[in-house]
Amino acid sequence: MKITPTEFQLLRDYIEEQCGICLNREKAYLLESRLISFIEAYKCKDFSEFYYIVKGGAHADLKDKLVDAMTTNETLWFRDAHPYSILKEKILPSFAQAVKDGKKNKIKIWSAASSTGQEPYSIAITVRDFCMGQSIIKKEMVEILATDISDSSLVKAKAGKYDSIAMSRGINPEQLNRYFTKEANSYVVNQEIKEMVKFQKFNLQDNPIILEPNFDVVFMRYVAIYFNDEFKKNLYKRLARVLAFKGFLVIGAVETMRGLSEDFEMLSHANGLYYRCKR
Numbered sequence: 001m002k003i004t005p006t007e008f009q010l011l012r013d014y015i016e017e018q019c020g021i022c023l024n025r026e027k028a029y030l031l032e033s034r035l036i037s038f039i040e041a042y043k044c045k046d047f048s049e050f051y052y053i054v055k056g057g058a059h060a061d062l063k064d065k066l067v068d069a070m071t072t073n074e075t076l077w078f079r080d081a082h083p084y085s086i087l088k089e090k091i092l093p094s095f096a097q098a099v100k101d102g103k104k105n106k107i108k109i110w111s112a113a114s115s116t117g118q119e120p121y122s123i124a125i126t127v128r129d130f131c132m133g134q135s136i137i138k139k140e141m142v143e144i145l146a147t148d149i150s151d152s153s154l155v156k157a158k159a160g161k162y163d164s165i166a167m168s169r170g171i172n173p174e175q176l177n178r179y180f181t182k183e184a185n186s187y188v189v190n191q192e193i194k195e196m197v198k199f200q201k202f203n204l205q206d207n208p209i210i211l212e213p214n215f216d217v218v219f220m221r222y223v224a225i226y227f228n229d230e231f232k233k234n235l236y237k238r239l240a241r242v243l244a245f246k247g248f249l250v251i252g253a254v255e256t257m258r259g260l261s262e263d264f265e266m267l268s269h270a271n272g273l274y275y276r277c278k279r
Contacts, residue, residue, distance in 0.1 A: 001039060003032050007047035011035070014055060019067045019149055020205050022228045034069045038062075064151060071150040075115040077122050077170030080253045082272025083219065084126045090269050091217060091248050092127065096136040107137070108244070110215045111146040112204065113223035117157030117197075118170070120146035121189055123219065124196040125179055139196060145211060147202035158199050160189035204235060213242035222252040229260065236261035240277050249275040 003011075011031055012023045023030065035050065042059075044050040054062045078084050098104040109127075111120040124144055131139045148154055167176065167187050180187040202211065204223065218239055224232050239249060240263035249264055251257065257264060257275065264275035 001032070001036065001046065003028050003047045007051065010051045011047060014051065015066070015070055016228075018063060019070070019203060020231050021070055021226045022231070030070075035066075038066070038069070068150045068152050071148075071153065075118045076166075077118045079119065079122075079170065079221070080272065082253070082270040083221070083250045083274070084122060085270035086250065086272055086274050087123065087217070088126050088130050090267075091274075092130045092137065095216065096134060099136050099141070105141065107142045107217075108212075108215045109142065109144045109217045109219070110208075110211065111144065111197075111219045112202075112208075113220070114146035114148050114153075114157060114199070115150070116153050116162075116166075117146065117160060117189075117199070118162075118166075119219060119221065120144055120157070120197045120199075121160065121193055122170075124193045125175060127196065128179075128193065142196065144197045145215075146197050146199050147211070148199075149201065149203050151201065154199050154201060160194050161186050162188075208238055208242045211242070214244045215242055215247060216244050217248045217250065218243060219250045221250060222255070225252065225255060232260050236263065240264065240279065243277045245277075245279065247277045249277065251275070 005025075008025065008028050008031060016022050031047075035047065038044075039047065039050055042050060042053055042062075044053065053059065054066055057063070092107075095104060095107050109123055111123055114120045127142050127144070128139055131137055131142075146157065148157070161183070163186050167180070171180075176187065179190050179193050181190060182188075200211070202208070204227075220235075220239065224235060227235065236257060240261070243249065251274075253272065257266075263278055265278055267274050267276055
């Protein structure tokens, strides 16, 4: 079944309205492939009928299922490597100095669009490794909040259980042995690491002020690329408001803030870029 231009526009606008994801016409195949199961399950004759069913609201959970289907859940451990080097070698040492000087006693990190959990658990492992190498910052002082709009991704993330294919993407043998327990053909994140991360559902269209703000670090990686420029500008403005004084923002390696925000200054380390809030 092929989606018509009119059907694509209707569904595209509805999806953008619900979660901010902006699909161009070349993504028609993505809508077709991800929604065909809904078409069959709800016995719709075409995509138009499905649109009016989801728009009508007769099926309470259908909107969430649609957003869940359209959310890109591709992720891996320690993606790009340099953000975690930046965290361990630049950001955490600066916090350690602040703790030593009596200016800080807690560190709050937000992993936005955390998908199935690899990013926040990678952050937790990085923090744990850092804590083992010094005595100023204790892991109990670090709070990691991980959010995503996808219910299914959050269920997987909270379980912290991954198959061998997922574990082959970014984890080295030492980390695997130290922080995971093998169960049959899967690996489970150790309780020590799980306890460092709190998972919560959150739509990036909403104001992050509701997430208990004053974050010291925000990881907002490979999600803004799905939004239009106006949405990005508003998103970065809101992030600047929930970051603590001189807080840090880490975005994807192929992303840029040029022309989108003047609230951050760009810094570099370990062949990667990161940003510090100017206020």
